Amino acid sequence: MEISVLSGKDNTLKVVLENAKPSDANALRRIILGEVPVLAVDDVIIHENSSPLFDEALAHRIGLMPIRVDAIDLDRFNFREECSCKGEGCAECTVNFSLDIEGPITVYSHDFKSEDPEIKPVEGIPIVKLGKNQKVVLESEAVLGRGREHAKWQPAVVGYKYYPVITINENCTGCKDCVEACPRDILTFEEGKVIVNNIENCSICKACADVCEDGTIVVKGDPTKFIFTIEGLGSIEPMEIFKRACDVIVEKTDKLYELIKP
Numbered sequence: 001m002e003i004s005v006l007s008g009k010d011n012t013l014k015v016v017l018e019n020a021k022p023s024d025a026n027a028l029r030r031i032i033l034g035e036v037p038v039l040a041v042d043d044v045i046i047h048e049n050s051s052p053l054f055d056e057a058l059a060h061r062i063g064l065m066p067i068r069v070d071a072i073d074l075d076r077f078n079f080r081e082e083c084s085c086k087g088e089g090c091a092e093c094t095v096n097f098s099l100d101i102e103g104p105i106t107v108y109s110h111d112f113k114s115e116d117p118e119i120k121p122v123e124g125i126p127i128v129k130l131g132k133n134q135k136v137v138l139e140s141e142a143v144l145g146r147g148r149e150h151a152k153w154q155p156a157v158v159g160y161k162y163y164p165v166i167t168i169n170e171n172c173t174g175c176k177d178c179v180e181a182c183p184r185d186i187l188t189f190e191e192g193k194v195i196v197n198n199i200e201n202c203s204i205c206k207a208c209a210d211v212c213e214d215g216t217i218v219v220k221g222d223p224t225k226f227i228f229t230i231e232g233l234g235s236i237e238p239m240e241i242f243k244r245a246c247d248v249i250v251e252k253t254d255k256l257y258e259l260i261k262p
Helices: 022-035 055-063 071-075 177-181 207-211 238-260
Strands: 002-009 012-018 038-049 094-102 105-108 126-130 135-145 156-168 187-190 193-196 217-232
Touching: 012 022, 012 238, 022 156, 022 217, 022 238, 038 055, 055 126, 055 135, 094 105, 126 135, 156 193, 177 187, 177 207, 207 217, 217 238
Parallel strands: none
Antiparallel strands: 002 012, 012 217, 038 135, 094 135, 105 126, 156 217, 187 193
């Protein structure tokens, strides 16, 4: 399988997987969602809560805040159950956050105070709106986890699709119906011919083929080539997520080989 980067901007990474099978792309997707570890709040101790939200709902929202951490800082953390503190919580497995705020105000993720200045929640996420004299005082602990345990530890939204293939044969009359039908402006008419542009943006909807009465345009997906998209949630960079997922696949493959080899 060959991998090439198609684009990477706005916290989104797109790569092309060539000479691959659907099972390869799906394995990569499942590894990202379930096996790449990130930090998330797992324990919330509420000292005071006079907000409109029940304690459980408030704690749930806090748990879903992505915790921003770079790759170097992430590597220094242990899973709590594997840490030398034996699950008690220490600087090697836990980051503590606190909140002490009174309304009227909208509480955001960046209002949480972290004991580690390098590790903070992603900014701009609204948590709860406090009215006059309403107050929230709490402490919380963020730990390393995997998406297979809870969705709050999923690092990204992931998807893939077949690489589009658009074929226009020589019998095309240039009626332009396919150009007008394309919802993504992938087809243009230049010098008497229908031209394909930015084919990666094609959704394989086949709207262009449906309006072509002569059947001169064929749209399909390449079953051996995929566009794989990773939209990061802000915890770690999409490229880092992709690299770590590849490492996990290699590790699992090596372990399987050791189990089944003669």
